[in-house]
Amino acid sequence: xxxxxxxxxxxxxxxxxxxxxxxxxxxxxxxxxxxxxxxxxxxxxxxxxxxxxxxxxxxxxxxxxxxxxxxxxxxxxxxxxxxxxxxxxxxxxxxxxxxxxxxxxxxxxxxxxxxxxxxxxxxxxxxxxxxxxxxxxxxxxxxxxxxxxxxxxxxxxxxxxxxxxxxxxxxxxxxxxxxxxxxxxxxxxxxxxxxxxxxxxxxxxxxxxxxxxxxxxxxxxxxxxxxxxxxxxxxxxxxxxxxxxxxxxxxxxxxxxxxxxxxxxxxxxxxxxxxxxxxxxxxxxxxxxxxxxxxxxxxxxxxxxxxxx
Amino acid sequence: xxxxxxxxxxxxxxxxxxxxxxxxxxxxxxxxxxxxxxxxxxxxxxxxxxxxxxxxxxxxxxxxxxxxxxxxxxxxxxxxxxxxxxxxxxxxxxxxxxxxxxxxxxxxxxxxxxxxxxxxxxxxxxxxxxxxxxxxxxxxxxxxxxxxxxxxxxxxxxxxxxxxxxxxxxxxxxxxxxxxxxxxxxxxxxxxxxxxxxxxxxxxxxxxxxxxxxxxxxxxxxxxxxxxxxxxxxxxxxxxxxxxxxxxxxxxxxxxxxxxxxxxxxxxxxxxxxxxxxxxxxxxxxxxx
Numbered sequence: 001x002x003x004x005x006x007x008x009x010x011x012x013x014x015x016x017x018x019x020x021x022x023x024x025x026x027x028x029x030x031x032x033x034x035x036x037x038x039x040x041x042x043x044x045x046x047x048x049x050x051x052x053x054x055x056x057x058x059x060x061x062x063x064x065x066x067x068x069x070x071x072x073x074x075x076x077x078x079x080x081x082x083x084x085x086x087x088x089x090x091x092x093x094x095x096x097x098x099x100x101x102x103x104x105x106x107x108x109x110x111x112x113x114x115x116x117x118x119x120x121x122x123x124x125x126x127x128x129x130x131x132x133x134x135x136x137x138x139x140x141x142x143x144x145x146x147x148x149x150x151x152x153x154x155x156x157x158x159x160x161x162x163x164x165x166x167x168x169x170x171x172x173x174x175x176x177x178x179x180x181x182x183x184x185x186x187x188x189x190x191x192x193x194x195x196x197x198x199x200x201x202x203x204x205x206x207x208x209x210x211x212x213x214x215x216x217x218x219x220x221x222x223x224x225x226x227x228x229x230x231x232x233x234x235x236x237x238x239x240x241x242x243x244x245x246x247x248x249x250x251x252x253x254x255x256x257x258x259x260x261x262x263x264x265x266x267x268x269x270x271x272x273x274x275x276x277x278x279x280x281x282x283x284x285x286x287x288x289x290x291x292x293x294x295x296x297x298x299x300x301x302x303x304x305x306x307x308x309x
Numbered sequence: 310x311x312x313x314x315x316x317x318x319x320x321x322x323x324x325x326x327x328x329x330x331x332x333x334x335x336x337x338x339x340x341x342x343x344x345x346x347x348x349x350x351x352x353x354x355x356x357x358x359x360x361x362x363x364x365x366x367x368x369x370x371x372x373x374x375x376x377x378x379x380x381x382x383x384x385x386x387x388x389x390x391x392x393x394x395x396x397x398x399x400x401x402x403x404x405x406x407x408x409x410x411x412x413x414x415x416x417x418x419x420x421x422x423x424x425x426x427x428x429x430x431x432x433x434x435x436x437x438x439x440x441x442x443x444x445x446x447x448x449x450x451x452x453x454x455x456x457x458x459x460x461x462x463x464x465x466x467x468x469x470x471x472x473x474x475x476x477x478x479x480x481x482x483x484x485x486x487x488x489x490x491x492x493x494x495x496x497x498x499x500x501x502x503x504x505x506x507x508x509x510x511x512x513x514x515x516x517x518x519x520x521x522x523x524x525x526x527x528x529x530x531x532x533x534x535x536x537x538x539x540x541x542x543x544x545x546x547x548x549x550x551x552x553x554x555x556x557x558x559x560x561x562x563x564x565x566x567x568x569x570x571x572x573x574x575x576x577x578x579x580x581x582x583x584x585x586x587x588x589x590x591x592x593x594x595x596x597x598x
Contacts, residue, residue: 012362013362013369014321014322014362014363016321016322017319017324017325017366018366019319020322020326021366021370024326024388025370025387058318058319061316061318062322062323063322063326065318087326087330088330088333088388090425090426090429092422095418096418096422098415099407099411099415100403100422102407102411103403103407104403107402107403109481115402119399122399122400126390126426173527173530174527174530193533194533243563244479244495245563246480246481246482278566278569279566279567280563281562281591282587282594284591284594285595293595296595297592297597299569300588300591300592301597302569303569303588304588304592307573307574307581307585308585
């Protein structure tokens with residue numbers, strides 16, 4: 001924190017002032033016993049070996065007078081002084097929180113869970129230095145993890161990395177009934193404020209997407225899946241223009257001409273592919289495969305029928 | 310003895326701490342510092358040489374207090390936030406997002422926040438750069454407030470005169486929501502080369518359009534309402550009717566398309582018709598009439 005001073009250098013500074021600042025710094029870092037504080041003071045040449053500990057007690061009183069809240073060193077605190085409030089806390093206000101929330105929303109939409117977890121740690125770290133409890137709570141509340149268990153997210157991230165097989169209890173969204181599922185984990189995706197687990201379902205023999213909030217229990221785990229059973233759907237489509245959307249990582253332009261773009265895409269399953277293609281509206285025409293193209297046509301016909309009734 | 314001790318304090322310690330507290334509030338010349346420190350004192354106990362000594366004391370404790378253009382300020386604290394290089398990268402990411410996508414007022418708030426974090430951190434974070442704001446967004450926002458029409462110059466040379474409504478963000482892309490030829494339109498900010506505010510005024514629409522739609526079957530059961538939505542009615546068969554105010558049409562249509570035949574627009578009639586026309590056009594792409 002401060003450089004060890006030679007005694008002759010200390011004439012140009014306030015020795016008691018240095019003790020007060022050093023004491024604040026020490027207590028911000030961690031609760032300390034009287035002996036621990038004394039040791040540091042002697043090391044930094046701002047207290048003599050033969051000085052009484054009363055010097056430190058007076059320094060503590062001075063800090064309390066200046067607005068620091070410092071507990072008594074009792075058996076309950078392990079005979080350590082605990083600093084609970086001090087005037088050097090970070091002063092973040094509601095406008096700061098508003099901008100952080102807005103900027104974080106952009107980051108969140110990219111959906112990279114690892115980055116989001118790193119932001120979670122950063123907000124917690126900053127919150128530790130904020131004295132205002134309301135602002136502290138708001139800082140904790142920015143992160144997407146407020147609604148999820150970080151342990152579960154880390155566990156699932158690890159499962160996805162190792163392509164583990166999980167036996168889980170899952171609450172169905174349609175009737176809220178809990179059922180068992182055997183899945184191979186693939187990837188975690190954060191989208192529209194929800195956390196999804198992309199995986200392979202052994203019963204349905206298909207790739208599915210589960211809402212992580214509905215995973216009630218992980219009953220057992222088999223490390224590594226052996227055979228890679230993931231099914232992906234590959235499609236090729238023509239795009240007149242992107243419109244309000246942007247291509248994502250699963251989509252690649254393989255050709256562009258005056259009429260637009262030919263895009264090749266790989267999606268997790270039919271449902272995801274269907275939703276994505278439909279969201280482009282009339283800008284998009286599926287070229288291949290034929291069966292998927294026919295499914296889209298049928299879907300569009302069903303949609304139009306609603307508006308003809 | 311104990312009572313006597315608990316009432317003892319170090320006056321010069323208090324004065325050093327007071328000096329630091331004032332320095333944390335802003336940038337001050339020596340005279341300003343002395344004046345501020347003496348405000349609540351009966352006698353003027355602070356003077357230049359005393360305050361210099363206290364600043365040196367702070368510096369000796371590792372608190373960085375530079376003097377630039379005769380003004381002193383705290384640049385960093387040794388016992389502040391312990392940010393690692395990854396934390397700094399994350400703050401830089403946030404700063405980039407703010408500068409590229411947000412209005413000047415938000416950029417200023419974020420820069421102030423970075424300055425605050427810099428003061429309370431033991432590391433230098435990021436430089437505040439005041440010259441990279443998206444001026445176009447600012448001009449557009451002003452035009453909305455003043456109800457003045459704007460002229461967009463596209464990168465391909467085309468020009469459009471429109472009435473500005475608001476700035477809209479979708480999937481990390483920024484759009485200008487405007488009325489062009491009496492139609493609601495989104496203009497991708499990436500396509501815009503220039504923007505000017507015209508003297509001609511427009512009459513702003515006083516209310517946002519409310520759209521109602523029905524969600525059916527499984528979708529109705531698992532659907533999570535968005536900020537601008539509310540359930541108007543729950544039907545006996547489990548379907549729900551939702552009202553939506555203020556969502557930009559293109560964004561709403563793209564989203565409702567995704568829900569395929571599990572969603573039906575009910576009102577306004579004009580939206581229902583338009584949605585049907587888009588379906589017709591999409592089917593035309595496949596040669597189906």
